[in-house]
Each structure stands twice: as C-alpha cells, then as structure tokens.
Amino acid sequence: MAIFKKILSVLIRISISIVLLFFLFREVDKKSTLEILRHCDIYLLLLAFCVLFTSTILCLFRWEMLLKATKILLPLNRVIMSFSGGIFFNLFLPSTIGGDVVRSIDLSTHTKKPKEVLATVLLDRLSGYVGLVVISFLSVFLGRRFIQDKSILVAVAVIALILIAALLVLFNNFIYSKINLFLHTPNAGRIRELIKGLHKEIYYFRDKKRVLANNLILSLLIQALLPLAFYITALSLGVKINIMYFLIFIPVVNAITMLPISIGGLGVRENIIVIFFTGVGMSHNLALAMSLLNSFFVFIFGLIGGLIYVLTLHHRRLQRHKPSSI
Numbered sequence: 001m002a003i004f005k006k007i008l009s010v011l012i013r014i015s016i017s018i019v020l021l022f023f024l025f026r027e028v029d030k031k032s033t034l035e036i037l038r039h040c041d042i043y044l045l046l047l048a049f050c051v052l053f054t055s056t057i058l059c060l061f062r063w064e065m066l067l068k069a070t071k072i073l074l075p076l077n078r079v080i081m082s083f084s085g086g087i088f089f090n091l092f093l094p095s096t097i098g099g100d101v102v103r104s105i106d107l108s109t110h111t112k113k114p115k116e117v118l119a120t121v122l123l124d125r126l127s128g129y130v131g132l133v134v135i136s137f138l139s140v141f142l143g144r145r146f147i148q149d150k151s152i153l154v155a156v157a158v159i160a161l162i163l164i165a166a167l168l169v170l171f172n173n174f175i176y177s178k179i180n181l182f183l184h185t186p187n188a189g190r191i192r193e194l195i196k197g198l199h200k201e202i203y204y205f206r207d208k209k210r211v212l213a214n215n216l217i218l219s220l221l222i223q224a225l226l227p228l229a230f231y232i233t234a235l236s237l238g239v240k241i242n243i244m245y246f247l248i249f250i251p252v253v254n255a256i257t258m259l260p261i262s263i264g265g266l267g268v269r270e271n272i273i274v275i276f277f278t279g280v281g282m283s284h285n286l287a288l289a290m291s292l293l294n295s296f297f298v299f300i301f302g303l304i305g306g307l308i309y310v311l312t313l314h315h316r317r318l319q320r321h322k323p324s325s326i
Contacts, residue, residue, distance in 0.1 A: 017267035044236035055225040066120040082106040087305030119201030131219025136251040143244030159255040249276040
C-alpha cells in the first residue's frame with residue numbers, strides 16, 4: 001500500500017508538470033520562440049553555462065566542507081560520486097531537492113553513518129536557503145523601486161519566515177523540546193528518535209562558527225551566480241533588462257521550486273518565470289526561451305551527473321574504503 005501511494009504521488013507530480021507546461025506552451029508562438037532560440041548569442045550562452053557550472057561546483061565543495069566538519073573524511077572523488085547522483089535524480093524526483101535523498105542514502109551506505117550524512121545534507125540545503133533569503137532581502141532593499149507587484153514582497157517575507165522557523169527548531173533547544181512534546185504518541189517512536197538524532201547532529205554545528213561562516217559565504221556566492229546566469233542568458237537573447245529584476249525574482253523562483261509540487265520543479269519554474277518577467281515588460285516568448293535555456297543547462301548537468309553515477313556504480317560496490325575518524 002505504501003509503495004502504491006509513493007507511485008501515485010510521483011504520477012500526480014508528473015501530471016502537474018505536464019499540465020503546467022501544456023498551458024504554458026499553448027499561450028506562446030512556437031515558431032517565434034524557436035526563431036529566438038535560433039538567433040541567440042552562442043558565446044554568451046556558453047558564459048551562462050559556465051556560470052551555472054561554477055555554482056554547481058561550489059555546491060559540491062560546500063557539502064564536502066560540512067562532511068569534513070563531522071569527521072567524515074572521504075576522497076573528493078567519492079563525494080563527487082554521491083553528489084553527481086543527487087544532481088541526476090533531481091531531474092526526476094519531486095521538487096528541486098529530491099536528489100538530496102539519493103546522495104544521503106548513497107553516502108550513508110558507504111560510511112555507515114546515516115545520521116551524520118543526513119545532517120550534512122540538511123544543513124547544506126539550509127545553508128543554501130539562508131543565502132537565498134539574504135540575497136532576496138538585499139535585492140529587494142536595493143531594488144525596491146523596481147518592484148511593482150507587491151506579491152513579490154509577500155513571497156520574500158514568507159520564505160524568510162520559513163527560514164526563521166527552521167533555524168529556531170534546529171538550533172534552539174527550548175523550542176525544539178516544546179515541539180518534541182507533540183511527538184510523544186504511541187506511533188511516533190521511530191520518527192521521534194530519528195528527529196532527535198538529526199537534531200543532535202545538526203545542533204553539533206552550533207559551535208562550528210567558522211565552518212558555518214564559510215558555508216554561508218559560499219551560499220551567498222552561489223545564490224548570486226544563479227540570477228547572473230539568467231541575466232547573461234537574457235542578454236544572449238537580445239534582452240536588455242536591469243539585473244536587479246533577476247536578483248529579486250530568481251531567488252523567489254528557486255524557493256518555490258523547492259516545494260514538492262512537480263518533478264524537478266519542471267513546469268512550476270517556467271510558469272513563474274514567465275509571470276514575473278512578462279510583468280516587467282519582457283515578452284512571453286522571450287521569457288519562456290530564457291527559462292527553457294536555463295532548464296536545458298540543468299538537464300545537461302543532470303545527464304553528466306547521471307553518467308558519472310552509473311559509470312562508478314561498480315566501483316562504489318567494490319569500495320572498501322573506510323573514512324578516517326579523528
């Protein structure tokens with residue numbers, strides 16, 4: 001029954017992605033969009049690709065930093081294997097963070113430290129979310145004169161409140177203990193123990209201020225590179241629009257696509273981008289073309305990650321490396 005529910009859940013999200021894309025493409029002039037893509041500046045597109053690739057590499061090193069902080073000392077190539085699997089499965093699992101489950105399971109099986117590995121993955125994602133919120137707030141403050149739709153302000157406020165709630169639960173023992181009281185039910189034993197273990201592992205980082213600071217710096221850089229990649233992509237299509245719009249809109253788009261609404265955020269991401277950018281004067285076709293190009297880049301990264309993951313499958317099975325513990 002549980003497997004049936006999971007399959008049904010995935011099918012529903014696939015359907016949502018298909019329906020959203022169907023209604024989106026129904027509103028565009030397909031010939032015009034193809035013409036736009038055909039005449040884009042290849043060199044600027046390559047630059048945008050390199051910017052996105054750089055952000056992906058920084059994400060890898062951000063996670064490795066957290067692994068080292070928990071005394072999980074692994075060769076970089078072993079971390080790359082698990083990370084690549086996460087990128088690949090992000091394409092097919094719900095939301096843009098579905099691949100986190102894959103890299104958690106893969107490295108947990110290898111290290112025999114499931115709680116520690118899962119804690120680093122959660123904190124890695126949380127660190128990225130902190131960077132996202134900070135960039136959003138700075139962009140809204142500096143570019144407030146560009147904001148015409150007040151829903152943007154509401155969206156930024158909501159993602160900030162979610163962050164505050166998460167930080168309080170994870171790093172404040174008093175609030176955590178109060179929430180933990182609700183888990184003392186007959187059927188919550190395993191869930192309670194899992195949450196308790198994760199909280200302990202994540203709370204461990206509270207005294208790792210240098211690690212958290214360096215992690216936050218990387219997250220800020222990553223979250224700044226993503227809007228930059230979209231901006232360069234827009235330039236390649238001949239669109240000249242203030243970069244502040246990208247710094248304001250893209251973090252909000254990324255936050256929304258974290259929700260398990262569709263597969264890999266597909267459909268949700270494209271629709272939101274079109275809505276936001278057409279609202280500031282960009283044509284529907286150009287906004288869609290910009291979104292599709294960046295989605296294509298993500299797809300390429302996913303395929304590369306999948307290739308690495310599949311080619312190293314035999315190697316991972318034969319590995320007998322045991323992480324050092326100091």
